[in-house]
Amino acid sequence: NAGVTQTPKFQVLKTGQSMTLQCAQDMNHNSMYWYRQDPGMGLRLIYYSASEGTTDKGEVPNGYNVSRLNKREFSLRLESAAPSQTSVYFCASSALESGRAWIQTKNIQYFGAGTRLSVL
Amino acid sequence: RKEVEQDPGPFNVPEGATVAFNCTYSNSASQSFFWYRQDCRKEPKLLMSVYSSGNEDGRFTAQLNRASQYISLLIRDSKLSDSATYLCALKGAAGNKLTFGGGTRVLVKP
Numbered sequence: 001n002a003g004v005t006q007t008p009k010f011q012v013l014k015t016g017q018s019m020t021l022q023c024a025q026d027m028n029h030n031s032m033y034w035y036r037q038d039p040g041m042g043l044r045l046i047y048y049s050a051s052e053g054t055t056d057k058g059e060v061p062n063g064y065n066v067s068r069l070n071k072r073e074f075s076l077r078l079e080s081a082a083p084s085q086t087s088v089y090f091c092a093s094s095a096l097e098s099g100r101a102w103i104q105t106k107n108i109q110y111f112g113a114g115t116r117l118s119v120l
Numbered sequence: 121r122k123e124v125e126q127d128p129g130p131f132n133v134p135e136g137a138t139v140a141f142n143c144t145y146s147n148s149a150s151q152s153f154f155w156y157r158q159d160c161r162k163e164p165k166l167l168m169s170v171y172s173s174g175n176e177d178g179r180f181t182a183q184l185n186r187a188s189q190y191i192s193l194l195i196r197d198s199k200l201s202d203s204a205t206y207l208c209a210l211k212g213a214a215g216n217k218l219t220f221g222g223g224t225r226v227l228v229k230p
Contacts, residue, residue, distance in 0.1 A: 031216050040128070042207065042222035043164070050216060058217070090163055094216055108154070109209075109218055111163035 002026055006091050006112035013081045013119045021076040021115050023091030031094045032074035033058075033109065034066060036087040043090065049074055081119040089115045123147060126208060126221035133198045133228045140194040141224045143208030152211040153184055153191045157204045158223065164207055167193075198228045 004025045013019055025032065033048040035058075045058030047066040055066050063085060065077045074093075078085060092109040126143045133139045153170035168175065170182040170191050181194040191210075195202055205223040212219070 033217075035220075040222060042124075043220040045217060045219075048217060108166050108169070111165070113163050 004091055004093055004110055004112035006089075006115050008115060009113065010116050011118070013078075013117065015082060015119060017081050017119075018077065018079050019081065019117075020078075021089055021091070021117075022073070023075065023112060024073045025091075025093040025110070026072065027093060027095070027110065028071070029093035029095045029110075030071070032068065033092040033094075034064075034074070034076045035090045035092065036060065036085075037090060037114075038087050046076065046089075081117075083119045085117065086119045087117060089117060122222075124208060124210060124219050124221040126206075126224045128222060129225040129227075131224065131226045133195075133202075133226060135198060135200060135228055135230050137198050138194065138196050139198060139226060140192060141206070141226075142190045142192045143221050143224075144188075144190040145208075145210055145219075146189065147210075147212060147219075148186075148189060150210040150212055153182075154209045154218070155180075155182055155191075155193050156207040156209055156220075158207055159204050164220075167206070195226070198226075200228050200230065202226060203228045 007022045030051045034046040035043040044060050049055045049068040052071045067075045091112040094109045155167040156164040157167045158164040174183045179196045183192045205225045207223045208221040209218040
């Protein structure tokens with residue numbers, strides 16, 4: 001059981017290049033998230049997908065696009081990378097039970113190992 | 121004011137000592153609270169949920185103070201392996217999004 005898998009682990013881009021960060025989870029979770037983490041800024045939500053077929057902006061969506069390809073996979077795309085996008089990117093997933101009383105344990109997010117991205 | 125605030129530290133703690141730190145939040149509608157642990161260059165991992173009545177997991181005790189809008193984490197009998205950054209996270213009234221604090225760094229020294 002791999003949990004949340006992110007690829008690549010490291011990437012160096014030149015300004016203006018594009019790339020896609022891949023994320024897959026094998027826990028049958030409904031919700032998936034993309035965060036970036038910068039020194040002193042904590043984790044900031046870029047985009048999230050509450051369920052397959054839906055995506056919503058988080059706190060810092062500018063410069064990014066996402067695709068919820070299926071229930072397992074949620075990708076993050078940088079169309080034209082900028083130095084300000086140098087960061088560590090984490091994907092996460094959590095279970096969301098629709099139509100039931102909310103159970104706190106279902107809020108728990110599980111993270112992938114991260115992608116370290118440098119934009120020169 | 122940030123929605124979730126933590127003292128960044130570092131808290132330098134002698135091995136075997138007790139350390140405690142807080143996380144304050146501004147949204148009174150926040151419903152669920154968590155402490156995550158993040159080791160250097162690793163992903164965050166859930167340490168424990170925080171329940172209204174307070175809860176304990178081994179050497180770790182979490183408390184919630186809704187009136188003053190903060191949660192706390194206390195680590196007793198600190199081990200060298202407790203050295204990490206501790207992130208608080210909370211869920212609002214709607215949806216499944218979590219908002220994270222910037223983290224508190226703890227360094228346990230021999």
